[in-house]
Structure formats: C-alpha cells, structure tokens
Amino acid sequence: MKKNTDILLLSCCSKVIDYPALALPQLTGFLRAHHVDVIQTDLNLLIKDEVLTEPYLWELYTETLPLLLMENFHCKDDYIQVREFYQLLSNVRQENGFKKLEKVKKDLQARRNKKLLDESFMEDAKIIFRISKHLDFLFSIVPYIFNTSSQFIFSKKLQNLITQEITRIITINPLIIGFSVITTQNSFSLWLSNEIKSTFKFTGSIVFGGSQPTKFQELFLKNNQYIDFVISGEGEEALLQLVKSLKGKDSLENIPRLVYRDSSGKIISNKNQKYLADNYSFSFPDYDGLPLDKYLAPVFPIMGSTNCPWKKCSFCAHRTSFKEDYNKRNARDIVAEMKFMYAKYKIKIFHFADETMTRHQGVEISKIIQEEKLPFLWMAFGRLDDEFDRETLEQFYKGGARVIEWGLESASDKVLEKMNKGITVAKAQEILIYAALAGIKNKILTWHNYPGESVEDVIKTICFVEKNVHCGFAIPMLTLKQQLVLQVGSPLYDQVFQENGQLKYFDKVWYPNSEYSINAKYLTRNNSDIEKKQIIGVYLKRMKKYCDTHRIFIAFNENVTFDLLLCDLKEGRNDNE
Structure with missing residues (x-):
C-alpha cells in the first residue's frame, strides 16, 4: 500500500482533556514548515470524549467496573482505585445522572463558560475531571486486560472504540507513526505500538519520543521489538531528518538525538544538539487537525x-x-x-x-x-x-x-x-x-x-x-x-x-x-x-x-x-x- 502521509503523530491515554498538550502541535508546526506531510491525533482526547457520554458511563457502571472488582488484583491500591471509581459513578447516577453530565461536557466544549459561575454547574464540571482522572488508571491497565484479537469481556464498547481508532491509523498507512510519551502514557503507548505492528501488521516505522523515552532511551529498543527508533529531547530536527533518511536521502548516522538499531541489531545512540530557539523562530506550533472543539x-x-x-x-x-x-x-x-x-x-x-x-x-x-x-x-x-x-x-x-x-x-x-x-x-x-x-x-x-x-x-x-x-x-x-x-x-x-x-x-x-x-x-x-x-x-x-x-x-x-x-x-x- 502506498504511503501518502509522512508522519502520523499520536498522543495516547492518559493526559488531561481541558486543553491540548504542546508536543504534537510543536512538532507539527516545524515539520509542516519544512513541507513534511503530518497528521496529528490526540487519541487520549478522542477516546475520553466518547467514554464521557451516557452510554459508555452506563456500561462502565453496570458492567465494566463490577467485573473488574471481581478480579484478583495483585495490588491493593489498584483495587481501591477501581472501587472509588465505581462509587463515584454510583453517586453521579443517583444524584444527577449520566445524561446531565454529558450535557455539562458539551456546554464546556461549546464555550458556554459563564455557566462556570453557577455553583451547581461547576460541581458537575469538577466531576467530569474526576472521572477523567479515574479513566487514566483504567487505561493504564488496558494492556493487561485487553487484546484486540480476542473478546474484551470488561467492555465491548471500549473494545470497539479502541479497535476503530487503530483501524483508522492503519488505514492512513503513514511512513512513520510517532508516539509522544510522558510517564502516564507509557503503558498504553507501548501496548498500542505492539498491537499496531503485531496484530494489525503495520509495515512502516514506529518512533518514540518525549520525556519518558528520553529517560530510558536504549531500554525502549532493547525491550520492544516493534519500536524502530527513539528520539531523545527536542525531536523536531531529528524527525525531519528521519523522514528524509527513510525516503533514501540521508544516513541515520548523522541524525541528532536518534537511537536506533544498526544492521547487526546493535543499538546506536547519536549525539544531542540544541534546537529550541531556532525551531520557534522558524515556525509556531500548529494545531490544525486536532479536535479543538472537544477540549473543555x-x-x-x-x-x-x-x-x-x-x-x-x-x-x-x-x-x-x-x-x-x-x-x-x-x-x-x-x-x-x-x-x-x-x-x-x-x-x-x-x-x-x-x-x-x-x-x-x-x-x-x-x-x-x-x-x-x-x-x-x-x-x-x-x-x-x-x-x-x-x-x-x-x-x-x-x-x-x-x-x-x-x-x-x-x-x-x-x-x-x-x-x-x-x-x-x-x-x-x-x-x-x-x-x-x-x-x-x-x-x-x-x-x-x-x-x-x-x-x-x-x-x-x-x-x-x-x-x-x-x-x-x-x-x-x-x-x-x-x-x-x-x-x-x-x-x-x-x-x-x-x-x-x-x-x-x-x-x-x-x-x-x-x-x-x-x-x-x-x-x-x-x-x-x-x-x-x-x-x-x-x-x-x-x-x-x-x-x-x-x-x-x-x-x-x-x-x-x-x-x-x-x-x-x-x-x-x-x-x-
């Protein structure tokens, strides 16, 4: 299949939903200014936006969380988090209902911000963010309870949603899929990269960058055969040169901050180089393509x-x-x-x-x-x-x-x-x-x-x-x-x-x-x-x-x-x- 898109940038679960993170727009702005074809996807927002609706919340309350509470958790704190999430949804159902909560979310997305001055509305808004925080934990354990090739007994809706998003990514078929990863996104990002290549047979390159891969550069390649490259620190110039290299125009050896495997499988770490000031003078962050109307x-x-x-x-x-x-x-x-x-x-x-x-x-x-x-x-x-x-x-x-x-x-x-x-x-x-x-x-x-x-x-x-x-x-x-x-x-x-x-x-x-x-x-x-x-x-x-x-x-x-x-x-x- 022909690869028409150079890079698909992903931000996975779990992050905040009130405003977009800077990493993807910053990379996108720089790359587009250098005529690289980029699609950016805030997967965290897209999934949470769907889950924060009445049907999904109802399934979480009546099926998913009760099933999880029956699991034999190895960690007491994990069990407590699931129990607290269930209790929160129980309180919401009894006091306001999930439909009202979805309405509050839509009001925030429609920028009806004056409603925040209403005490009742503000309390409902705070509940949305509490649920979002609990979802962070739920998504952190997805790698241990979910497999796209088998039935996901805990949530059929979530199974379909995640599979649908992966299918969309594969359909785009970019040359590179780039994951921007902080600590809270690590487990989901590693799992998703594995699924994309092993289950959905993606043939392009997978790149990890962000604060977490910067800390553990070579470890990501050592432990994950489906990750092809890691970029440490600021990744604008490295990504630009990587696109050129994969198109046969440059050597990997000269790409700053790049960690990769050579032909023998040996892990190579290239030297660092500072870019921040030059990057911003050349281009500003580009938010085009992100669902800005879905942030709160x-x-x-x-x-x-x-x-x-x-x-x-x-x-x-x-x-x-x-x-x-x-x-x-x-x-x-x-x-x-x-x-x-x-x-x-x-x-x-x-x-x-x-x-x-x-x-x-x-x-x-x-x-x-x-x-x-x-x-x-x-x-x-x-x-x-x-x-x-x-x-x-x-x-x-x-x-x-x-x-x-x-x-x-x-x-x-x-x-x-x-x-x-x-x-x-x-x-x-x-x-x-x-x-x-x-x-x-x-x-x-x-x-x-x-x-x-x-x-x-x-x-x-x-x-x-x-x-x-x-x-x-x-x-x-x-x-x-x-x-x-x-x-x-x-x-x-x-x-x-x-x-x-x-x-x-x-x-x-x-x-x-x-x-x-x-x-x-x-x-x-x-x-x-x-x-x-x-x-x-x-x-x-x-x-x-x-x-x-x-x-x-x-x-x-x-x-x-x-x-x-x-x-x-x-x-x-x-x-x-």
Whole structure:
C-alpha cells in the first residue's frame, strides 16, 4: 500500500482533556514548515470524549467496573482505585445522572463558560475531571486486560472504540507513526505500538519520543521489538531528518538525538544538539487537525524555555529529561506566538509549560503585552526567588499574569536548606503578599516527608498555607498530602548510600518496580509517617470545609486552567458566548 502521509503523530491515554498538550502541535508546526506531510491525533482526547457520554458511563457502571472488582488484583491500591471509581459513578447516577453530565461536557466544549459561575454547574464540571482522572488508571491497565484479537469481556464498547481508532491509523498507512510519551502514557503507548505492528501488521516505522523515552532511551529498543527508533529531547530536527533518511536521502548516522538499531541489531545512540530557539523562530506550533472543539477550556499551552535555571534542588530528577542547559526564547517571539494563536484560533488565555517563569523573561513578556494593549491572560510556574519584588509582580499583572503556581515545597527553613531550594520562608511570604496585592492569584505547591523533616516542620507548612489562604494571599492547593517521590537520577538518590554502603537517610530503599520508572520506594528513618498523615488529614478536611463555606474554587491538575477561566469571567473579558 502506498504511503501518502509522512508522519502520523499520536498522543495516547492518559493526559488531561481541558486543553491540548504542546508536543504534537510543536512538532507539527516545524515539520509542516519544512513541507513534511503530518497528521496529528490526540487519541487520549478522542477516546475520553466518547467514554464521557451516557452510554459508555452506563456500561462502565453496570458492567465494566463490577467485573473488574471481581478480579484478583495483585495490588491493593489498584483495587481501591477501581472501587472509588465505581462509587463515584454510583453517586453521579443517583444524584444527577449520566445524561446531565454529558450535557455539562458539551456546554464546556461549546464555550458556554459563564455557566462556570453557577455553583451547581461547576460541581458537575469538577466531576467530569474526576472521572477523567479515574479513566487514566483504567487505561493504564488496558494492556493487561485487553487484546484486540480476542473478546474484551470488561467492555465491548471500549473494545470497539479502541479497535476503530487503530483501524483508522492503519488505514492512513503513514511512513512513520510517532508516539509522544510522558510517564502516564507509557503503558498504553507501548501496548498500542505492539498491537499496531503485531496484530494489525503495520509495515512502516514506529518512533518514540518525549520525556519518558528520553529517560530510558536504549531500554525502549532493547525491550520492544516493534519500536524502530527513539528520539531523545527536542525531536523536531531529528524527525525531519528521519523522514528524509527513510525516503533514501540521508544516513541515520548523522541524525541528532536518534537511537536506533544498526544492521547487526546493535543499538546506536547519536549525539544531542540544541534546537529550541531556532525551531520557534522558524515556525509556531500548529494545531490544525486536532479536535479543538472537544477540549473543555479555550486555553493553549506555550513554552518560553526548556530546563530550569536553578537545577540544584536535591529531590529533582529533571536532568534525566533535559540533557542541555537552561535555554530560553526571545520575549518578542513568545508574544508573537500568542498573537498568532489569537488571530488564527481566537485563543487569548495561555498556560506557560516552562519549569519556571523567571523575573526577566516575565517582565519582558508583560511589557510587550501592555505596550501593545493585547487581551492575553496567562499562568505560569514560579520559584520564590529573591529576584521578585513588588514592582516586578505589578508588571506581571499588567502584562496578563493572573495565576502563578509557586514551588514552596515546605514552610520550614530547615527543610528548604536540606532540599537546596535556595529560598527562604520570609522571602516567600513577601512575594506572596506582593503578588496578591498586585492582583495575581497565588497557588502554593507543598508536599511532605523529605528526609529530616519533623512533625513540627509539617505543622509549620500547614500554618503557613492556612494563614495565606485566610488572609487572601493564596488560593488553596491540597498538595501537602503528597509525599516525597524519591527519583533515581536526583541528587538525593545519589546520596542515599554512604561510602560504607549504609543507608544515609532511609531505613530501607527499594529500586523502582518497573524498568520504565525512576520512582524508588522507601521507608523513612525515625518514622513519624502515621502522625504526619493524621495531621495532614485533619488539615485537608479543615481546608475543604473553609473553601466550601467561602465558596472558593479548588483546582487540581486535571482542571488547572479553570483558575484562568474564572479570572477571565470575573473581569468581564469572556467573549466566547
């Protein structure tokens, strides 16, 4: 069969559904600018959109989940997740019904965003995102319970839906199928690539890229015979050259970032090369072909830099995903992209996907937006660095900044010093006050259980967050319940063992339970985990009650863009209705 399409790019389950991920449009824009024929497919969105309808939800509730609950799960947590999903659907059926939930989804897709100001509608919208999160787990176990060549006893509808999508992919018959993969997409992507080649006999090449393949480059080829190539880091130039190579015009040896098998089966890893700045000056992300009317929020992601300018936090393993130094774009180029997206797609709300927004870049972007009187609003992640002052944050607000998620981690200076965060609680408090007075909504990211953290340190963090929420300096996030994730590749993990081979910070450490995971299990020394868990549990109940009483919206990862939508609505700027 003739291959008319050069590349089919896939984003598989599981990801968020409020707005599109940046990876596919970024690759598509670059490749199309170089005259490569590209089709991009957000398989995660297409499947979830179908499942979030009355017939599918009914089958999940009456057939799929009850059957799964009868399975002999090897992991208690997996069983609990299925049980919680079933209970959620049971509550929905009794209180509102699945048909109403589908109507709310369609209202969001139709951009009837003013309905979010209605408390009942907002609660239903939050349920949609909770279901989406539970679907992430369901799709993560699909490889273990589903085979397209046999009867899928857990869900006939899901079997037909997935088979239909695979058939569509095979019918396109591209030269390359490219999978963009983050951690949550790994199991489904590996399974799907296997199905495409082994069951559906796809004869083209399969390429894996993204943060997960970047961490485990050669392992993907070693363990998966159906994967032909892996691209580490930024993949634009590598994909372009790979198309030329497979058409017989170039050699694989000269393609940067490419991992492949030579004629003898030996795995070869080519050298890295930086491209970000050149890529964006040549082309902007291209969203054409994605079902933009099916996402639940009119928001686009945008990238102003790669890697982190600090790169010293002891718990962080981002160095396994980003092999280069911090690399940022020109502010005028960033704003030009925002203007392009507004002109072409009517998008004026943006979520910066950078590791952090620095003072200098944020000010430059804000000045241009203010000078040109552009209607853009944006949110970003930020470090509570000394460089932020009142004037800076006021400039941010005037330039469209409305929400900043600040990485505090802990409100104990002792713990922050151990983490090598490079910040202090006093400076963090100052920044939060200045940002709030400027009009920016602060969100404080915290977690617990860093080595050496005491119960008193946890209480300090709780008091700090509660004080700022009650004073109006922050809107709540309930992240403190998250414990330290001990990641292979982080400075902390490198220091786990002392020179004599004894554990330094933990009573016990287990290697990750999967070859594709960098998350190690551990037991903390001087264990006060139970007491911390109890204290945090009380705090979370208290915070939820406070927010319910004061009608404060709490966003989580699946619907974080709703903070921006609410800002847009309350400022009377929403023009989608």
